[in-house]
Amino acid sequence: MNELHRSLADRIIRHIRTSDMAEGAHLTEAGLQDILGTSRQPIRSALGILADQGILQKVPNKGFFLCDPGLAQAGAAPPADETSDEAIYLKIADERLSKRLADRVSENDLMRRYGISRLALRRVLTRISSEGWIERNEGRGWTFAALIDSVEAYRECYELRQVIETHGLRSPAFRLDRNVLADLRRRQTMVAEGGWQKLSQMELFETNSEFHEGLAELSGNRFLLSSVQKLNQLRRLVEYRQTLNTDQVRGQNAEHMGILDALDAGDTGLAADLMFAHLGKAKDRKARAEMF
Amino acid sequence: MNELHRSLADRIIRHIRTSDMAEGAHLTEAGLQDILGTSRQPIRSALGILADQGILQKVPNKGFFLCDPGLAQAGAAPPADETSDEAIYLKIADERLSKRLADRVSENDLMRRYGISRLALRRVLTRISSEGWIERNEGRGWTFAALIDSVEAYRECYELRQVIETHGLRSPAFRLDRNVLADLRRRQTMVAEGGWQKLSQMELFETNSEFHEGLAELSGNRFLLSSVQKLNQLRRLVEYRQTLNTDQVRGQNAEHMGILDALDAGDTGLAADLMFAHLGKAKDRKARAEMF
DNA sequence: AATAGCATTATGTTCCGATAAACGACAACA
DNA sequence: TGTTGTCGTTTATCGGAACATAATGCTATT
Numbered sequence: 264m265n266e267l268h269r270s271l272a273d274r275i276i277r278h279i280r281t282s283d284m285a286e287g288a289h290l291t292e293a294g295l296q297d298i299l300g301t302s303r304q305p306i307r308s309a310l311g312i313l314a315d316q317g318i319l320q321k322v323p324n325k326g327f328f329l330c331d332p333g334l335a336q337a338g339a340a341p342p343a344d345e346t347s348d349e350a351i352y353l354k355i356a357d358e359r360l361s362k363r364l365a366d367r368v369s370e371n372d373l374m375r376r377y378g379i380s381r382l383a384l385r386r387v388l389t390r391i392s393s394e395g396w397i398e399r400n401e402g403r404g405w406t407f408a409a410l411i412d413s414v415e416a417y418r419e420c421y422e423l424r425q426v427i428e429t430h431g432l433r434s435p436a437f438r439l440d441r442n443v444l445a446d447l448r449r450r451q452t453m454v455a456e457g458g459w460q461k462l463s464q465m466e467l468f469e470t471n472s473e474f475h476e477g478l479a480e481l482s483g484n485r486f487l488l489s490s491v492q493k494l495n496q497l498r499r500l501v502e503y504r505q506t507l508n509t510d511q512v513r514g515q516n517a518e519h520m521g522i523l524d525a526l527d528a529g530d531t532g533l534a535a536d537l538m539f540a541h542l543g544k545a546k547d548r549k550a551r552a553e554m555f
Numbered sequence: 556m557n558e559l560h561r562s563l564a565d566r567i568i569r570h571i572r573t574s575d576m577a578e579g580a581h582l583t584e585a586g587l588q589d590i591l592g593t594s595r596q597p598i599r600s601a602l603g604i605l606a607d608q609g610i611l612q613k614v615p616n617k618g619f620f621l622c623d624p625g626l627a628q629a630g631a632a633p634p635a636d637e638t639s640d641e642a643i644y645l646k647i648a649d650e651r652l653s654k655r656l657a658d659r660v661s662e663n664d665l666m667r668r669y670g671i672s673r674l675a676l677r678r679v680l681t682r683i684s685s686e687g688w689i690e691r692n693e694g695r696g697w698t699f700a701a702l703i704d705s706v707e708a709y710r711e712c713y714e715l716r717q718v719i720e721t722h723g724l725r726s727p728a729f730r731l732d733r734n735v736l737a738d739l740r741r742r743q744t745m746v747a748e749g750g751w752q753k754l755s756q757m758e759l760f761e762t763n764s765e766f767h768e769g770l771a772e773l774s775g776n777r778f779l780l781s782s783v784q785k786l787n788q789l790r791r792l793v794e795y796r797q798t799l800n801t802d803q804v805r806g807q808n809a810e811h812m813g814i815l816d817a818l819d820a821g822d823t824g825l826a827a828d829l830m831f832a833h834l835g836k837a838k839d840r841k842a843r844a845e846m847f
Numbered sequence: 848a849a850t851a852g853c854a855t856t857a858t859g860t861t862c863c864g865a866t867a868a869a870c871g872a873c874a875a876c877a
Numbered sequence: 878t879g880t881t882g883t884c885g886t887t888t889a890t891c892g893g894a895a896c897a898t899a900a901t902g903c904t905a906t907t
Contacts, residue, residue, distance in 0.1 A: 265868080267693060291880065301694035302870045307881090324876055324881060371858060381859085382891070385677070389691065393684040395781060401559060402593035403858060403899050409777040419776040422726070423719075430718045436711075484711040485701040489687060490782055497778075557898080583850065594900045599851085616851060616906050661870095663888055673889085674861070695869055695888060 264312060266347050271299055271309035276318070279329060281466060283453050288329045290319065351377050351387050356500045359396075360412050369404045394496045411501045420494055421546035425539055427490055428475065431482030432526075432535040438483055444526055447477045451519050459512045467512060468502055474519050478538075511548070515541070556604060558639050563591055563601035568610070571621060573758055575745050580621040582611065643669050643679050648792045651688075652704050661696045686788045703793045712786055713838035717831055719782055720767065723774030724818075724827040730775055736818055739769045743811045751804045759804060760794055766811050770830075803840070807833070 275290070278298060290310065292303045299306060314321040320330045344350060354377065358364045374384050388405060391397045396410045411420055431437065450470055454462065462470070472495045479491040507515075518541040525534035567582070570590060582602065584595045591598060606613040612622045636642060646669065650656045666676055680697060683689045688702045703709055723729065742762055746754065754762070764787045771783040799807075810833040817826035 267869085270693070289880095293880075300692060303881090304869055304871095305694060308868095326881060369858065380891070385681075389677075389681045389684060392681060393687070393690065395685065395687075395785075398685065399681065400592065401562070402597060409781055416777065419728075420778050423722075423776060423778045423782070426718060426722045427715075430715075434714070484715060485708060486712050486715045486786065489701060490715070490785075493687075493782075493785075494778065559899085581850095585850075595851090596899055596901085600898095618851060661888065672861075 265305070265308065266344075266349075267301070267305050268308040268312060269344075269347075270349065271301065271305055272312045274299060275309055275313060277466060277469065279318075280462065281450065281453070281458075281470060284329055286329055286331065290327045290329065292326070346377070346379055346383075348383065348387055348390075351379060351383070352390060355387065355391065359407060359410060360501065362412075364407070367400070367404055367406050395493055396497065411497050417501075418546055420498065421542055424475075424491070424494055425542045425546070427487055428479060428542065429535040429539045431479050431484065431487050431491075432531050432538060434482050434484065436483035437481055437531055439526060439529065439531075440481055441527075443477060443481060444523060447474055448520075448523050450474070451516060451523065454516050455513070455520070459509060459516065464506055465503055467507070468499065471515065471519075472499070478522075515545075518544075557597070557600065558636075558641075559593070559597050560600040560604060561636075561639070562641065563593065563597055564604045566591060567601055567605060569758060569761065572754065573742065573745065573750075573762060575750075576621055578621055578623065582619045582621065584618070638669070638671055638675075640675065640679055640682075643671060643675070644682065647679065647683065651699060651702065652793070654704075656699070659692070659696055659698050687785060688789065703789050709793075710838055712790065713834055716767075716783070716786055717834045717838070719779055720771060720834065721827040721831045723771050723776065723779050723783075724823050724830060726774050726776065728775035729773055729823055731818060731821065731823070732773055733819075735769060735773060736815060739766055740812075740815050742766070743808060743815065746808050747805070747812070751801060751808065756798055757795055759799070760791065763807065763811075764791070770814075807837075810836075 275295065278295075279290075292306050292310075295306050295310075296303060310319060310327045311321070313319045314327060318330055319327045321327055355364065355373075370381060370384060370388075373388075374381055377384070388397060388399075392399065392405075395408065397405050397407050399405055409416070411417055451474065454467070454470055458470070459467070476488065476491055476495065479488045482488065518537065522534050522537045522541065525531075525537055567587065570587075571582075584598050584602075587598050587602075588595055602611060602619045603613070605611045606619060610622055611619045613619055647656065647665075662673060662676060662680075665680075666673055669676070680689060680691075684691065684697075687700065689697050689699050691697055701708065703712055742765065746759070746762055750762070751759070768780065768783055768787065771780045774780065810829065814826050814829045814833065817823075817829055
């Protein structure tokens with residue numbers, strides 16, 4: 264059982280849960296290939312893992328079928344492997360957020376600290392640097408960059424999102440793609456109708472991100488989209504750690520629906536206003552909360 | 556002669572030229588340390604290279620002194636080292652822009668293509684991925700992402716800059732730091748008074764970036780700053796290849812001055828309006844130009 | 848007091864070959 | 878005809894030792 268296989272298995276579960284699949288549904292290898300972006304071999308292994316866990320049933324020469332959607336809940340348990348890339352990544356984020364890691368660090372320090380090889384560390388640092396919160400020094404070592412590590416940073420992040428995302432909706436290049444909107448609505452409806460109870464913190468966050476990134480994509484501006492994605496990636500680090508109360512989840516969900524309604528009615532101006540208020544609300548809530 | 560030393564030497568020359576230093580000026584190791592961000596050791600080597608080239612004069616136990624500012628021109632010649640990280644980086648950008656590189660590539664392909672080791676390639680890919688135009692696949696290989704590779708992308712880039720940068724100026728968190736403004740003005744004046752003739756394409760671009768990033772920093776929003784930096788990094792790839800005519804350079808320069816004037820007068824609203832027009836002008840010019 | 852020179856230490860690079868596993872294409876099955 | 882099963886090829890990981898060099902603290906010079 265490989266790290267890639269493990270992570271693909273997790274993503275397959277997320278896919279099953281957030282798209283609300285029915286019992287007995289057929290999970291084809293080629294279909295998952297499009298979603299996951301790897302070749303079929305590792306997907307087969309991941310499906311194998313899930314079959315071992317009893318979440319899927321394997322029928323020889325026919326493929327894998329969803330057994331009991333309820334079981335997918337249990338399977339979502341964390342791998343708890345202390346030295347997996349993902350674990351190291353989260354540990355670095357954690358120690359950085361709680362200021363236990365200095366601004367400048369050397370690779371050897373980190374290798375010793377986490378007990379991993381240089382190459383494994385490099386993999387993680389490459390990922391972090393692509394997310395934009397660490398940079399390689401000229402010469403030696405690495406330097407951490409801006410992270411959402413304070414109430415003030417949080418406010419700045421949301422303020423920028425207000426500017427960028429509302430611009431996206433108002434932009435003349437915005438193309439109102441009914442299919443995409445319908446897809447976003449489907450997911451939001453899923454949350455409204457019970458998802459807010461069933462889904463984990465992480466899954467709720469991902470659904471939220473997909474909503475905002477989906478709209479950003481419709482803006483027709485690739486840099487706007489990538490800016491929104493980058494901000495979400497930073498938020499992900501912090502917001503995984505918090506628990507939203509159910510009122511907040513349902514409130515956000517209702518606001519998302521409102522924005523979709525406005526867009527379906529073709530009123531992008533109203534949608535932008537609603538988006539501005541939506542993000543403003545979150546900004547203010549965080550500013551009050553004791554989160555750091 | 557090391558790659559780091561070589562690149563530090565280049566940056567020292569750039570610093571000499573863009574800050575308009577007088578003959579005989581003393582270049583201290585500690586002073587350069589602040590600017591370049593490495594330790595004194597490699598800086599010494601870089602200064603040694605420049606002394607060998609006759610650009611600086613080394614006086615034992617006293618340090619390095621600027622010899623003939625005119626010579627710094629000649630020294631700015633490219634290293635022409637085919638396998639330096641920088642050269643590989645530019646080559647990848649070039650082949651990508653001219654569509655000679657596919658969307659998905661494997662490391663081995665690239666290693667063979669450029670005749671470099673895996674680790675050297677990794678260094679370059681890490682840098683590119685931190686700039687956001689390539690991503691590591693799960694599984695194997697790398698995938699290129701959106702790049703400023705078309706007129707349309709260019710328009711999108713400038714439109715986003717208009718939104719972000721003007722917001723920075725108008726934001727209530729904007730702090731009007733006279734020292735920073737004076738510093739920016741000094742550099743712009745330097746361009747106005749002959750720099751537009753003397754400086755290379757690359758140096759003009761850097762001066763331009765510093766202006767915009769300097770203002771973005773004053774916005775007091777760290778994410779806004781990093782967004783502007785990221786967009787500039789992408790622009791750098793494309794704009795190094797073009798030549799601005801002198802009218803354009805002087806026009807931009809005058810507009811920068813106008814923005815600084817408005818800020819010095821405390822009128823951030825006017826400054827934002829001017830910035831909007833400034834970026835809009837560039838956006839339209841690029842849209843008309845036959846650049847690709 | 849500030850700066851350059853120098854030596855020591857810690858950090859990071861490079862080069863293997865051996866091993867693992869993702870990819871892609873074709874065959875077999877429903 | 879679409880899907881799974883299988884296999885050879887290609888691609889990337891891992892670990893260790895020898896080598897280069899960036900960082901740093903101390904000393905000498907002005």
